[in-house]
Amino acid sequence: MKRRTFLTGAFAGTAVLALGVNLYPSDPITIGGDTxxxxxxxxxxxxxxxxxxxxxxxxxxxxxxxxxDAIQTSISVLPVEQQAELMELLALLESRLGLLILTGSMTPLMMRSPADLTNMLEAWRFHYLDMVQMAYLGLRELILASYYATPAHWGKLGYAKPTFLLNA
Structure with a gap:
């Protein structure tokens, strides 16, 4: 056996093994039962x-x-099909293979710097695939709507809750 053949075989075997480990269906990583x-x-x-x-x-x-808390409430009122799509996206973001496909890196999102996360989201925003752009827009709209659904956050918008005058 030639050295080149041995090295090529070892590299190919390692690549197949690594791909198999990442493709093996497993539950998404949950931290402390974070369903x-x-x-x-x-x-x-x-x-x-x-x-x-x-x-x-x-x-x-x-x-x-x-x-x-507002995100959980918002998710609970979404149609079942949209809830399923969102859960599928979130499961992909918590699995190594999903991260590799969606972000180009297997580093968990929790271990990335804020600048890396911002760059990742900006790449999704202007991605050439509509599906990735939809994932970005869905997460963005869910988070923004949930944040501004709380009356305590209305002050930065300059919005005041309407008051109704009762004629006595």
């Missing part, structure tokens, strides 16, 4: 709400937690 994808959304909220979140750490955490 509602709160950790994933908590990573995506800051880059999508850049400039809208408070600068003070405690207020920022409260705003993110409130938004996470």
């Amino acid at each position: 509602q994808y709160r950790v994933l959304f908590s990573v995506l909220i800051p880059p999508l709400l850049e400039g809208a979140l408070p600068d003070v750490v405690s207020q920022r955490k409260l705003a993110i937690d409130t938004t996470l």
Whole structure:
């Protein structure tokens, strides 16, 4: 056996084994039983709400937690088909193969820097595939709508809750 044949065989075997491990169907990675994808959304909220979140750490955490609760409420009122599509996207974002396909990297989103996340989302925004653009728009609209659904966040918009005058 020639050295070149051995190295080529070893490389091909390693590549097939690595691909097999990533293609093997498995449940998405859940952190502490996170079936509602709160950790994933908590990573995506800051880059999508850049400039809208408070600068003070405690207020920022409260705003993110409130938004996470609103996201769960928003998801619960979506049509079943849209819920299924969203859960499929979130499962892809938590699996290694899904990350590789959608982002070009197997590094989990939780381990990426805010600049990397922003760059990833911007790449999705202007992606040549409509499906990837739809994924970006769906996540963006869900997060923005959930954030601004909370009356505490209306102040930055200059919006005040309407008051009705009762004639006595």
